Amino acid sequence: MSEGSSGATSIGAKPVETLDAVVIRFAGDSGDGMQLTGSEFTLSSVIAGNDIGTLPDFPAEIRAPTGTLAGVSGYQLNFSSREVLTPGDAPEVLVAMNPAALKANLEDLVTGGALIVDIEAFNEQNLKKAGYPANPLTDGSLSGYRLLPVDISRLTTLALADLDLSNKQVLRCKNFFTLGLVCWLFDRPVDPVLRHIDERFAKNLRLQDANRRAFNAGHAFGETSELFHQRYRVPPAAIAPGTYRNITGNSALCLGLVAATRRAGLKLFLGSYPITPASDILHELAGLKAFDVVTFQAEDEIAGIGAALGASFAGALGVSTTSGPGIDLKSETIGLAVKTELPLVICDIQRGGPSTGLPTKTEQSDLLAVLYGRHGEAPVVVLAPSSPADCFDMAVEAVRLAIKYMTPVFLLSDGYLANGSEPWRIPVPQDLPDMPARFRVDPEGFFPYLRDPQTLARPWAIPGTPGLEHRLGGIESEQPTGNISYAPLNHEQMVRTRARKIALVAQDVPAPVVHGPERGECLIVGWGSTFGAIRAATEALSARGRRVAHLHLRHLNPLPTGLGDVLRRYERVLVPEMNMGQLVKLLRAEFLVDAVAYTKIQGRPFKVSEIEARVETLLGGNR
Template sequence: MGTEDTSTPRHEHALSSVTIRFAGDSGDGMQLTGSQFTTSTALAGHDLATLPDFPAEIRAPAGTLPGVSGFQLRFSGDEVFTPGDDPDVLVAMNPAALRANIGDLKPGGLLILNDDSFKQKDLDKAGCESDPREDGSLSAFRVIPVELTRLTRAAVEEVGIDNRSADRCKNFFALGMVYWLFERSMEYTEEWLAKKFADRPLLYDANRRALLAGWAYCEATELFAERYVVPRAKVEPGLYRNISGNAAISLGLVAAAHRSGLRLFYASYPITPASDVLHEVAKLKNHGVISFQAEDEIAAVAAALGASYSGALGATCTSGPGMALKAETMGLATMVELPLVIVDVQRGGPSTGLPTKTEQADLLQALYGRPSETPTPVLAASTPADCFGMTLETARIAVKYMTPVVLLSDGYLANGAEPWKVPEVEDLPSFPAKFVDEVDGFLPYARNAETLARGWAVPGVAGLEHRVGGLEKQETTGNVSYAPANHERMIRLREEKIARIADDIPLQTVDGVESGELLVVGWGSTYGAITAAVRAARAEGRAVGHAHVKYLNPFPKNLGEVLSRFEKILVPEMNLGQLALLLRAKFGVPTESLTKVQGKPFTEAEVSGRIRELTTRGTKA
């Protein structure tokens, strides 16, 4: 029943799940509003998932469509797998935000508008031919026009700041309204404001007044006929925090350093949507982390490889165009057999493409985007929180097998967030790195019989002086060799070393039925949409399973066997069918592709629709 309510009796409407989208100018503070609502919602005990959507331009002209920034959040009393398809509630701060987002609002959905931003010039900037409030185009929705600008100015009047500053508080007025609507506590945001504006008491006062005024406005008026109550989620007990994919990668890298006993050397060059990892890692110097902002993508991976040569955990993070630049150095890492972590936070391409939008079209680049036979382990994270564990796993494989390893994330995981049960350090994998310390009989390219990894001999140890390099190596000695048979032997050894990792990774699991009519095979950030769609199909009694492949090279040993247990295979991907191509090539199975390249993740409905087309409805769940 939510918070204590002693005033106006109001109907409470129980919902199992709510999707809300905040949309405004990129200067309107929508990302901040969204993240505040996210944390308060998590603190209220709901499961949730978020998706920010912002333009590539930092500040496109105010009030225009290219300048619209959005933040979507879904929360529920049940497990949440996606940030929701179509919002139930839309907060639109101006006509441009309305125009860009109204197409997604569910029929009957709640639309909160800033009534003060519909002057003729605002409509012109947004390209509206008529006023949508009056032309009947909003008749399918419950429209709540609010004079956000006037009311905010009135609320902060006593603070004595200018109108421009006062107007910047109107997102907090809107937030206060939404807090009221969902019976959220405002405590977290009040504390956050106090901390954020500790040195600027006027701004603290103004924003807090706007927040409280938004709440009070709903309380005092008959604006809303009902409030919404969403039950708390039943989640595993423990300590939780909200985490984005990029933050999880940063923590994963630092955790990998602790668990391997190595110094983290993180080198990168700013690139959307990966830069946050650099920002986060750079804050953690008390962990002995060296963060190096290189002059370019090549220098970043090169410095990371140099650091690995010296005995650090070399890591770099980038996006598709950056990984293309790193390709030659990644090939060198394969040749000199040193650990190297490369994270690719994929974005829309080719070329500069859609830098702030998501895509999964770098899979083949990750696998094959280097000269010659350059086998490289490739892993993919499924959810924002999963980025943590997969980063650790990437580092584990790199260190154990002395190889570069690629971890694929994407813009959707990078900026999306979800609650994460904070792990105990002692439960994390431990993979202490071992340097060569035996001088007698040392050979730079002698291998571990089981893993085929060569020893890691770091400079500074007397008696282990040796040379590595990009020229082909003679087996065991590592001396330069042009011998034909040796070259073939080394090509096959490098291939075999990576193939053997299949013995050291989990078997492929299946969610849903273990065999039957349809197996949906996904990888990466499609996890949420596929999981939700497959569970819905199961509820309809359809014989559907879901295999989410987290190891793209090598594949889990049983993947072929899993595929063979189903009549049909559906592969949803945010590319034109790259995993499907690999499955057909490797296992000779027919596949159906569901592809989407719009810079946006799949909706649950898109995956569900295809599942329904390919399956028959059963009689029991």
């Protein structure tokens, strides 16, 4: 055992136990600052060298009534000395700031897990709001856990007693007290947190001082209180060399769009309408005007994508970001983009549906909608990132394909990827793929639908170019003149050509790569944010001797060449999805393989253990 060395307030008096990994969840009222606490603790962990995975979970209401179950906000972090693939199935440590947070999260806590609670919050009023007939801290119902009751409110108040702050202001510092305590408990570096407190409250020195004090008080409490006999350390993970930062999916997606358009030499035009969980992309890009980024908060979803399509017509890369309900509204414009063959990137940050559904919860139920949810034959490219950091790469890929093939490209992220975070090795711009945008300038032999023989893309001829004046529109065009044509054979040719063009994108899609044996008992096929859970389950099953492999699809239309052959090499194919079985339908239809669906529609990601169990059931005694 080694002593904790980081942190000014650490005196290193208590023993330190080394652990491989810890899953911790912070839960409290949505006004308790749990998201901030969680993200600060995450940062502290990555700086300590751990690999991490996070899962924020917050209510749709901005401020649901205080103390109620509806208002509980949570943030889960898995920090490890090994590669982290998911935020962890179940927390081993739960911080519950009030009875509602306890009630909403206790069932997830592993048996024997540590439970840190704020004693004062378990008063009669809060217990009643959470529906507890008796105080669980004293009625013995928590005997299966390691209960660590702390006077968080009282100790925070004491620490800030001489600061002339209102009671409300004082109690708002509780989260930093808690963070200080947890940082002590897991021997996290405190400097980054203190630095962030200074930055965050730079304009209010009293609050800066208050939060610093609360944090330090929490840290000191851990060291001095007899409640905590030891602390824990999770050593650094063996991570590939490089410079890293922690990044959420939405942030990575923004940076990918910016990096790609810079590489292509294009203006990035985002036309968008605020919607959860996509709005952060609009917020972040709005601050990047220096990078030739224009953001346009339109009057509605339709105008958002309409403006983006207009921008693409004018020579920018038009992007529209939204979630399910917005996709419904944008469908007609996407059809126009298919018909006019203009580049366009549509980011669908999926959430629970139908209708308003579960705005802050994750789901993968828009796949068939984006593939087929338009009238007429309207094929588009569909990509899906598999982790928060992968949102960067797939955003770059979306821009590259949109320009190269003059087509709308869908990027299917989801709420879990959008708000979840992981360490991201910061890329060097020069290493990004080359993707120059080429505008037609030569009037000689120009026709709007004259196609590149390699890609079938039509020329991008933008307004302002002399001699290329032409008209585009939704009415069927004659090949190659672009003139209006209702001719039967021309229509069939155009429909088939548009389909062939999208099918040709497969030449740009890497061959399917399986993780695990080339042949075997079972292939688990996933797409999108289920990557981590499936990969971790695959590894666990393999470790137990199962001949199981994992294939994760990032290109969903067109699918990679040779996919059917890969599927047929395994005795069983299991497709876990957070929907009613959409990809599995596609695979069965395309390849006539007896793929089996494993579906979960709870607004929450799969647990590793759930996938393991499902594979075991599928394979039965077949060992």
